[in-house]
Amino acid sequence: MRKIGKAFYTVGFVLVFVLLGSPFSWAQSNVSVEASLSQTTIYTGERVSLSIEISGNFNNVSRPELPQFENFRLLSDNPSTSRSYSYVNGQSTVSYTYSYYLIAQKKGEYQLPPVSVSIDGETYATDSIPVNVIDQDDSATSGDSSGQPDIFLKLEVSDKKPVTGQQVITDVILYFRDGLEVNSYQPVPGWKAEGFWKEELENTGRPRAESTVLNGIRYRKARLLQFSLFPTKSGELEISPYKIVVAVRSARSGNDPFSSFFSGFGSNQREVELSSDPITVDVQPLSPTDDATYIGAVGNFDISRSISTNNALVGESIEIKTRVRGSGNIPLISKPNYDLPEGLEIYEPQENTRLNRRNSTISGSKSFTDVIIARSPGNYTIPAKTVSYFNPSRAQHITTTLEPLTFSIDENPEAIAASGNSGEIPVSPITGLASWIVISPNPADLLEIWWFWPGLIIPLLIVGFAYWRKSYAEKMQTDTAFARSVKASDKAQQRLKKAIEISEQGDIKQAYNLLQKAITGFISDRLNMPEAGLSNQDYIEALKEQDIEENLVKNVRMLLEKCATISYAPNTTHAYLKSHVGLAESTLEKLQKVL
Amino acid sequence: MPTNRIPKIFLFLFLFGGLASLSFAQQNAQALFDDANEMLQEGNYQQALSLYQKLEGQNTVSGALFINMGISYQHIDSLGIAKYYFLKASQFEETEQQAQKALEFVESRFSRQSAVLPKLPWDIATDWLQEHIGAKNILLIGIITLNVGVLIFIAHWFVQAYPNVLRIAGLSLIGAALLIIASSFYTQYISERYSKAVMVTEKVSVLEEPTEEASIVSRAYEGYTFTVDHRQSKSEQEWAYVRMSNGLYGWIPNSEILIL
Structure with missing residues (x-):
């Protein structure tokens, strides 16, 4: 049996590769070598299965070369093997599993080292696998298995402190104990994630159950659904509980780690509605940036800009396409604003979004198409534009400069023919000398013009002064007492001057007579007394009534007496008179101040 | 003697320096204008316009500059902006006639013509004063008249001949001067509060409120003229409160119009 089997295997192997593999041997081989463990969290002393799966298009494969496993014991060097063949779209694939x-x-906690395999003369190595080995006794004492549910639902997020707009992958994970088998599940509609924009990601395969240990209890866990959530604002946001209805039944044996996640229907089947706990996510605000360049993108992107043509005719449309490709919040990206030159008709931009929900992330592209039409011929340049987006993995804004776009527009012969009859503007450009004026950007306020206030105030002052002069002149003409009082001093001064002149001519008596008239005239003019018929005593009395200082009155009396008695003084000289005139001047000056 | 010369030298340098710099600015403007005109004649309207705009940005302007800018914009089919510059050119005595001709031509090219309400006589008078004399000159005339009136009035106090004639003439002149001064301030107020504006984009809605969601008063098209009320518009940075030429009022985005 063994020989026959071996011969049959060899013949079959050769036939398959001769018939299917050889015609396509020119094709590029697509070989994958993957290692997996049946459980990544295991107890000490527990057995775990290591599978090495080799698939692809190849001819010769060697048995895997196992490394030295520290802290693990290999039960047997002879692996159990399985193989399968598939032929899809003209391409054959062979799969071996050891x-x-x-x-x-x-x-x-260990890393299971890579396993190497030689395929068609080339050596391939698997990735190392992390394994957590726990002590069965420790977990039994520390875990409180009595409070643990047999089956529960949990939301797991990729980042609990994202920034606004960052893609947060949220897994809906079902945990169930060994001994339970899940037949089907149905999400309860109406799940909301307020404060987030959400997209459901596509799961290409059926959910696969993995073994894990929680609080000392072995569970199997399976990711049922996956969402991309994009926070639209900062702060603490709550992801509300997710609900599903699952059909479960108790299985007789749950030890087989490779048993199907969806088992067949059994007699113990029942439906259970499960709800996850809510999760709070602390969304951080984006670091400040230049708003003019930021296009609202958060993720990892490639931004480019292109023009449909560099040469067009007047009236023909030109498309400027801006494309943002990568992974992140693609639908929330806004169009960069370009400074388009004048003379272009600009139409409503078109947007096109393509999303790829596979590979556990939202990726794809968003393109903006500006349609412009030039109205006149010439060379146009759309200047360079700096745009920026936020990259959460690098925690910084990434700036990209879009190169300037140039295009030339030629006259459209058809348009010229069509507009030939419309006529030209009846004005020619002025190409000679022009008269220039410099305009002030901010016209001055009228109240701030320098001549405004003087122009108003000066006439008012002139009116005031003129009115005063007019009133004075009128009073001088109509009020005799006022006129005498005003003129008294000048009149007295003239008389005193005259007295000196006469004295110089030798007529001393007449000079004293004038001196007396000067004094009495001054007093009568200032006090509005009769000009004649009064004695010296009357003047003295009048002065006393005015409460004039006694010394002044005494001087006046002395001078008046001197004038009256001078006829009896034969030796009076000119110098003597001058001294009296001087005294009279000072006395009248003082009197003027008090009368 | 040397000390007496120093102030004179400073005065000379000040006057000479000031006049020289003004003259240099005008020469520079003329040279730039000549370059732009060459571009215009070669049919390179975009480059000509960028040079013209440079001049305009320096606040050195002339009627010829605005005529040529209007012609350039007319060639690149921006008729709204062309109308705006022809209206500016019409404010200059030397280019008024050409600007009016060009305006007639541009108006005939607009796809939509609007009904225009005739202006009130008072508005016509205010516009005339604003455009032809200016508030500052009116104020100067008022101040001079006031001073002359005051002097004539004072004269009747001191001059014996025709005192009544002088008094009445003086008071009349003072009264007239106060009216002129008041009208200068009114003209200034009107010119600061209201401005003419031209619609330079293809089509826009005039709205009842300064928000995109407000109900529509009317549609406006390229070349429509408006009177912008700056006092009303002060509260909204991106909107202007306008009176359309048919008497309707509404709000329009600032980006759609150019204010003269």
């Missing part, structure tokens, strides 16, 4: 069993010997 399975080994390992026993965990010591608790701890």
Whole structure:
């Protein structure tokens, strides 16, 4: 049996590769080598299966070369093998799976080392696999298995402190204990994630259950659904509970790690509605940036700009396409604003968004198409534009400069023919000398013009002064007492001057007579007394009534007496008179101040 | 003697320096204008316009500059902006006639013509004063008249001949001067509060409120003229409160119009 089987295997192998593999041997081989563990969290002493799956288009493959496993014991060097063949769209694929069993010997977190395989003379290596080995005794004492539910739903987010607009991958994970089998599930509609823009991601395969240990209890977990959530504002946002209805039944044996997640229907089947706990996400605001360049994109993007043609005719449309490609909040990206030159008709821009919901992320592209039409011939340049987006993985704004676009527009012969009859503007350009004026950007306020206030105030002052002069002149003409009082001093001065002149001519008596008239005239003019018929005593009395200082009155009396008695003084000289005139001048000056 | 010369030298340098710099600015403007005119004659309207705009940005302007800018914009089919510059050119005595001709031509090219309400006589008078004399000159005339009136009135106090004639003449002149001064302030107020504006984009809605969602008063098309009320528009940075030429009022985005 063994020989026959071996011969049959060899013949079959050769036939398959001769018939199917050889005609396509020129095709580029697409080989993948993957290692997986049946469980990544296991107890000490527990057996775990290591599978190495080799698939692709190849001819010769060697048995995997196992490395030295520390803290694990290999049960047997001879693996159990399985193989399969497929032929899809004219391409054949062979798949080999080698399975080994390992026993965990010591608790701890380890990396299972890569396994290498030689395929068609080339060596391939698997990735290392993280394994967590826990002590069964420790977990039994620390875990409170009595409070743990048999089945529950949980939301798991990729980042609990994202920034506004960042893509947060949210997994809806079902945990269920060994012994339970989930037949089907149905999401309860109406799940809302307020404060987020959400997109459901596509799961290409059926959910796969993995083994895990929670609080000392072995669970199997399966990701049922996956969403991309994009926070639209900063602050603490709550992702509301997600609900599903699952059909479960108790299985007789749950130890087989490779049993199907969706088992067949059984007699113990029942439907259970499960709800996850809400999750609070602390959304951080974006770091400040130049609003003019930021286009609202958060993620990892490639931004480019292109023009449909560099040469067109007047009236022909030109498209400027701006494309943003990458992963992130693609639908929320806004169009950069360009400074378009004058003379262009600009039409409503078109937007086109393509989203790819596979590979556990939202990726794709968004394009903006500006349609412009030039109205006149010439060379046009759309200047360079700087745009920026936020990259959460680098935690910084990334700035990209879009190169300037130039295009030339030629006259459209058809348009010229059509507009030939419309006529030219009846004005020619002025190409000679022009008379220039410099205009002030801010016209002055009328109240701030320098001549405004003087122009108003000066006439008012002139009116005031003129009115005063007019009133004075009128009073001088109509009020005799006022006129005498005003003129008294001048009159007295003239008389005193005359007295000196006469004295110089030798007529001393007449000079004293004038001196007396000067004094009495001054007093009578200032006090509005009769000009004649009064004695010296009357003047003295009048002065006393005015409460004049006694010394002044005494001087006046002395001078008047001197004038009256001078006829009896034969030796009076000119110098003597001059001294009296001087005294009279000073006395009258003082009197003028008090009368 | 040397000390007496120093102030004179400073005065000379000040006057000479000021006049020289003004003259240099005008020469520079003329040179730039000549370059732009060459571009215009070669049919390179975009480059000609960028040079003309440079001049305009320097606040050195002339009627010829605005005529040529209007012609350039007419060639690139921006008729609204062309009308705006022809209206500016019409404010200059030397280019008024050409600007009017060009305006007639541009008006005939607009796809839509609007009904225009005739202006009130008082508005016509105010516009005339604003355009032909200016508030500052009116004020100067008022101040001079006031001073002359005051002097004549004072004269009747001191001059014996025809005192009544002088008094009445003086008071009349003072009264007239106060009216002229008041009208200068009114003209200034009107010119600061209201401006003419031209619609330079193809089509826009005139709205009842300064928001995109407000109900529509009317549609406006390229070349329509409006009277912008700056006092009403002060509260809204991106909107202007306008009176259309048919007497309707409404709000329009500032980006759609050019204010003269």
